[in-house]
Amino acid sequence: xxxxxxxxxxxxxxxxxxxxxxxxxxxxxxxxxxxxxxxxxxxxxxxxxxxxxxxxxxxxxxxxxxxxxxxxxxxxxxxxxxxxxxxxxxxxxxxxxxxxxxxxxxxxxxxxxxxxxxxxxxxxxxxxxxxxxxxxxxxxxxxxxxxxxxxxxxxxxxxxxxxxxxxxxxxxxxxxxxxxxxxxxxxxxxxxxxxxxxxxxxxxxxxxxxxxxxxxxxxxxxxxxxxxxxxxxxxxxxxxxxxxxxxxxxxxxxxxxxxxxxxxxxxxxxxxxxxxxxxxxxxxxxxxxxxxxxxxxxxxxxxxxxxxxxxxxxxxxxxxxxxxxxxxxxxxxxxxxxxxxxxxxxxxxxxxxxxxxxxxxxxxxxxxxxxxxxxxxxx
Amino acid sequence: xxxxxxxxxxxxxxxxxxxxxxxxxxxxxxxxxxxxxxxxxxxxxxxxxxxxxxxxxxxxxxxxxxxxxxxxxxxxxxxxxxxxxxxxxxxxxxxxxxxxxxxxxxxxxxxxxxxxxxxxxxxxxxxxxxxxxxxxxxxxxxxxxxxxxxxxxxxxxxxxxxxxxxxxxxxxxxxxxxxxxxxxxxxxxxxxxxxxxxxxxxxxxxxxxxxxxxxxxxxxxxxxxxxxxxxxxxxxxxxxxxxxxxxxxxxxxxxxxxxxxxxxxxxxxxxxxxxxxxxxxxxxxxxxxxxxxxxxxxxxxxxxxxxxxxxxxxxxxxxxxxxxxxxxxxxxxxxxxxxxxxxxxxxxxxxxxxxxxxxxxxxxxxxxxxxxxxxxxxxxxxxxxxxxxxxxxxxxxxxxxx
Numbered sequence: 001x002x003x004x005x006x007x008x009x010x011x012x013x014x015x016x017x018x019x020x021x022x023x024x025x026x027x028x029x030x031x032x033x034x035x036x037x038x039x040x041x042x043x044x045x046x047x048x049x050x051x052x053x054x055x056x057x058x059x060x061x062x063x064x065x066x067x068x069x070x071x072x073x074x075x076x077x078x079x080x081x082x083x084x085x086x087x088x089x090x091x092x093x094x095x096x097x098x099x100x101x102x103x104x105x106x107x108x109x110x111x112x113x114x115x116x117x118x119x120x121x122x123x124x125x126x127x128x129x130x131x132x133x134x135x136x137x138x139x140x141x142x143x144x145x146x147x148x149x150x151x152x153x154x155x156x157x158x159x160x161x162x163x164x165x166x167x168x169x170x171x172x173x174x175x176x177x178x179x180x181x182x183x184x185x186x187x188x189x190x191x192x193x194x195x196x197x198x199x200x201x202x203x204x205x206x207x208x209x210x211x212x213x214x215x216x217x218x219x220x221x222x223x224x225x226x227x228x229x230x231x232x233x234x235x236x237x238x239x240x241x242x243x244x245x246x247x248x249x250x251x252x253x254x255x256x257x258x259x260x261x262x263x264x265x266x267x268x269x270x271x272x273x274x275x276x277x278x279x280x281x282x283x284x285x286x287x288x289x290x291x292x293x294x295x296x297x298x299x300x301x302x303x304x305x306x307x308x309x310x311x312x313x314x315x316x317x318x319x320x321x322x323x324x325x326x327x328x329x330x331x332x333x334x335x336x337x338x339x340x341x342x343x344x345x346x347x348x349x350x351x352x353x354x355x356x357x358x359x360x361x362x363x364x365x366x367x368x369x370x371x372x373x374x375x376x377x378x379x
Numbered sequence: 380x381x382x383x384x385x386x387x388x389x390x391x392x393x394x395x396x397x398x399x400x401x402x403x404x405x406x407x408x409x410x411x412x413x414x415x416x417x418x419x420x421x422x423x424x425x426x427x428x429x430x431x432x433x434x435x436x437x438x439x440x441x442x443x444x445x446x447x448x449x450x451x452x453x454x455x456x457x458x459x460x461x462x463x464x465x466x467x468x469x470x471x472x473x474x475x476x477x478x479x480x481x482x483x484x485x486x487x488x489x490x491x492x493x494x495x496x497x498x499x500x501x502x503x504x505x506x507x508x509x510x511x512x513x514x515x516x517x518x519x520x521x522x523x524x525x526x527x528x529x530x531x532x533x534x535x536x537x538x539x540x541x542x543x544x545x546x547x548x549x550x551x552x553x554x555x556x557x558x559x560x561x562x563x564x565x566x567x568x569x570x571x572x573x574x575x576x577x578x579x580x581x582x583x584x585x586x587x588x589x590x591x592x593x594x595x596x597x598x599x600x601x602x603x604x605x606x607x608x609x610x611x612x613x614x615x616x617x618x619x620x621x622x623x624x625x626x627x628x629x630x631x632x633x634x635x636x637x638x639x640x641x642x643x644x645x646x647x648x649x650x651x652x653x654x655x656x657x658x659x660x661x662x663x664x665x666x667x668x669x670x671x672x673x674x675x676x677x678x679x680x681x682x683x684x685x686x687x688x689x690x691x692x693x694x695x696x697x698x699x700x701x702x703x704x705x706x707x708x709x710x711x712x713x714x715x716x717x718x719x720x721x722x723x724x725x726x727x728x729x730x731x732x733x734x735x736x737x738x739x740x741x742x743x744x745x746x747x748x749x750x751x752x753x754x755x756x757x758x759x760x761x762x763x764x765x766x767x768x769x770x771x772x773x774x775x776x777x778x779x780x781x
Contacts, residue, residue, distance in 0.1 A: 013781075081689055128686040128756055129693070132781065151778075176779040 014038045015179060016126035017135045018118055019073065019080070021065030024137030026072040026201050027193045028181040032135055033076050040129060041073040041080040044122060046089040046113075047212045062211070068201055075199065083125060085117055092116040094212055101222050101248035104271030105347025108166075108316075109210055115169040123174060133179045140164040141183030141356075142175050151175035153299050153358040158186040165316050168351045168361025169297045219249045231276035233258060236269070236285065244278050247271050253286055253343030271346075287340035289370035290323070293333040293350050293362030300359075303327040310352040310359055312337070314344055325352055325359075333362055340370075380695040383741040387581075387673060387734035388530050388558060389699055394583035394631055394735075397624045401585070404620035412617050413608065422619045429626030433590050436629040437575070438566040445591045445609045446622055450557040450578030451481040453591040454524075456602045456613065457553040457574045458485050461522045462494065463600035465551075469519035471495045473550075475507055476717035479530050482555050483713070486524075495519065504668040505534035505718050509544065516548045523552045527559035527575075531714040531730055532665035533674025535559070542571045551597060557581055557589075561632040562671045563640070573597045579621065583735070584628035588621030635735070643672040643733050646742055650731060651675055653746040658753050662724065664715065673734065678720065679727040681763035682756040687729050687749075690756075694748050699730045 017029040019041040033039045043066045066082055073080030093112050100107035126134040139156030140163055151172055156162040182190055194202035213221045228246030235241060242260045254268040267286055270279040304327060311320035312335050322338040344367040351361035404425060410418030412426050434441045447453045474486050476498045490496045497515045499507045523545045528535045538554050545552035553574040559565055561582025567575055575592040579585060593599060605614030651663055660680035684700045691698055715725050757763040
């Protein structure tokens with residue numbers, strides 16, 4: 001059943017595939033076409049790469065990548081369109097990215113892009129083309145549960161590539177119209193398919209970086225767009241240890257670039273937006289016993305009961321920590337970890353799993369510090 | 380599936396008569412026109428005959444025609460060539476906000492390297508204000524560049540008046556006539572322009588060839604340097620077959636223009652009337668202005684032009700949302716923005732541009748397909764629902780039963 005949902009069943013449907021020019025979405029399009037679907041490729045132009053700034057190769061939406069996507073579509077013999085979503089991308093993703101950092105949070109622009117650009121705007125575009133489904137090259141699975149009459153969002157079978165973390169905002173309505181053709185495959189399978197199909201993108205590197213930060217680092221990108229307000233770096237007790245040039249330069253858990261010499265290594269423990277302060281301390285100060293989340297999405301559409309045992313992933317590359325999850329208020333949640341977790345970072349996503357299933361997720365609002373029993377400062 | 384092509388402002392099919400006269404210059408007469416020997420003679424003669432035919436269409440002397448590779452090259456040559464030749468005399472250009480990217484983008488790039496550029500506003504019908512033009516001219520102004528007809532709306536500018544104003548102020552005047560040439564009679568002596576750009580593939584010649592009219596005595600620096608081709612104004616071995624084709628297309632344009640105009644005006648009228656009768660909340664942009672006869676830019680409220688175009692493409696109907704010169708991407712048109720078209724209408728604009736091969740059946744197909752398509756897209760639009768009180772029929776906030 002999982003396989004059949006990820007590839008749209010045995011019937012022939014019109015499917016719009018979000019094509020980025022990378023290996024994954026190219027193979028996704030090719031497999032759907034092989035299954036007999038009427039496939040339409042769409043690439044989204046999200047950022048204005050002009051004047052020789054063609055974007056970083058391997059980022060998802062540079063001019064060269066759109067060209068790659070077009071070549072793949074031509075090779076597959078499917079219609080291909082480029083839709084311009086620069087404005088929405090700027091308003092919904094880039095602005096969010098800048099504001100998060102200037103608010104002392106660490107954003108996740110790829111997740112936001114999935115939420116508002118791919119599965120809202122592009123989904124709408126697909127429906128306007130009378131497509132039955134929107135497909136992407138994510139490593140995740142959708143399954144229909146006929147007993148509970150609802151869709152389940154599951155991890156990709158390739159545990160190393162699983163991207164379900166980036167999809168926690170998906171609703172039942174979206175899942176019912178979504179295909180993840182790569183959900184049952186490994187990255188190796190996908191590269192093999194790419195070679196078998198003669199897709200010349202088979203060699204392409206993974207996209208890892210933030211696609212719109214094309215030169216320099218993210219702090220430079222933000223510094224070009226906002227006024228940096230210098231402030232103090234202090235310890236927990238308010239003793240001034242140094243200065244900073246804008247809180248957006250920092251993220252919780254950061255050790256490098258603090259400009260404080262001598263003594264034990266210091267880490268960013270907290271970013272105090274109201275006081276425009278960076279609070280640093282030794283590593284043990286980074287550990288939390290839980291967190292609070294906001295804008296929580298329950299994939300089933302219903303919040304879980306009073307308490308649910310889940311594994312919480314607090315960042316993409318995180319194994320997950322066993323936790324007790326409690327819904328709070330309208331769309332909040334409190335998460336208590338079984339063991340203290342390091343560097344809980346406001347602004348990042350926390351995603352709740354039971355087995356392979358994504359129960360839901362939310363955006364980290366704050367950390368719960370507790371009596372942390374530690375031995376010798378090492379965990 | 381029947382295929383209907385209504386995007387002639389993007390490009391046109393090569394006229395069969397044009398193809399026929401080009402073939403010998405690909406097969407037998409392949410020589411270099413600059414050669415002194417026998418192989419160059421035929422091609423050289425052909426290039427000069429092509430030049431005569433272009434000159435006949437424009438009503439100018441053969442010495443005033445420079446062949447180029449494209450409209451974009453011609454525009455770049457005109458603008459940068461004039462600025463370069465007038466170094467020290469001034470650094471100010473006047474153009475409009477609705478130019479084709481070949482002019483608009485060039486002027487924007489020049490602005491970045493220190494030139495001063497005035498981009499004239501247009502009104503709701505796409506027309507510039509000649510008083511604004513007059514008052515924009517300064518002692519630093521060395522070039523005025525205004526397009527003959529707009530590629531997105533078809534609106535024709537008062538080129539003769541603008542040329543007159545430029546003359547009064549002793550400023551060089553260039554017009555990008557890429558969308559006008561071959562569609563309406565253009566007489567450079569009557570208009571009194573200094574430089575004019577044309578492109579072959581917009582009127583049934585092949586891609587890769589264009590020309591610039593450069594009035595005798597107007598000073599210009601070449602853009603492409605090298606050999607002594609085109610009387611030192613444009614280096615590069617001549618595109619002989621292309622030039623032969625361009626010449627033929629000019630000849631055909633002179634011969635058929637009147638008849639074609641009647642045909643295109645009638646078909647466009649049928650399209651616009653049909654759309655207005657069958658679909659509510661539409662507006663024809665530039666309808667009150669003088670337009671080239673083949674172009675119709677229609678705004679459909681509450682829907683995105685992009686969605687209409689993609690759906691039309693799937694039905695075999697080729698249209699466009701404006702300039703095709705932005706690598707196939709679909710962006711809100713800078714032309715319609717400049718015309719002050721409200722945002723919700725801006726995104727719902729579609730350009731139909733007709734050509735010599737279009738017939739009544741083509742328009743009938745569009746008039747059959749468009750109304751249900753627009754209705755379906757509107758039924759998904761919350762904006763339409765809010766404006767009309769009709770419910771949203773197709774809601775993707777609900778779970779879909781496959």
